[in-house]
Amino acid sequence: EAEVAQSPRYKITEKSQAVAFWCDPISGHATLYWYRQILGQGPELLVQFQDESVVDDSQLPKDRFSAERLKGVDSTLKIQPAELGDSAMYLCASSPAPGQGYEQFFGPGTRLTVL
């Protein structure tokens, strides 16, 4: 069964360091999402891609966060420099259709701890 792959599963870093997360969506899914989920809260959308283009990055803290999906397939989310408040689960999801309301398939997430 096709799944969304994410790596690493866990990352521990010190504040001010750079971190990067990778996501490989389900093959053929044009829409890719990055979410941040703080413990005890629901996922919060950071950025949405349609193919290689950013559709929505209004909630992405652009001073330290960046995301790319150069070939419209896999994607990388980077944080530089990491801050203590960035500790969270970072989830990637993909969807076969553009727009909201369509089923999103989530990966297992990357648990980030910033010390």
Next chain:
Amino acid sequence: TQLLEQSPQFLSIQEGENLTVYCNSSSVFSSLQWYRQEPGEGPVLLVTVVTGGEVKKLKRLTFQFGDARKDSSLHITAAQPGDTGLYLCAGADNDMRFGAGTRLTVKP
């Protein structure tokens, strides 16, 4: 900004009991989704509801979308330990917003 409020925040019950969790908003959604998330994993979609008043059943789970498409409920009949998890609702309009979830624990 659409705000989805889920209640209760935590729920602990015995196996075999029935329960209902709620998802409320002041905004109208074109569709609403329910997900279940287990610790250390990503959310898994349970159902999508799109029509006001719609009721969908998935085995022991019954989902209802409010007539005004602002709220939804999830009812579980005869809960089992395998139902334990975080239940998230997500409303879609111009974008998708998740609630904070209801953390359900079903004790054997």
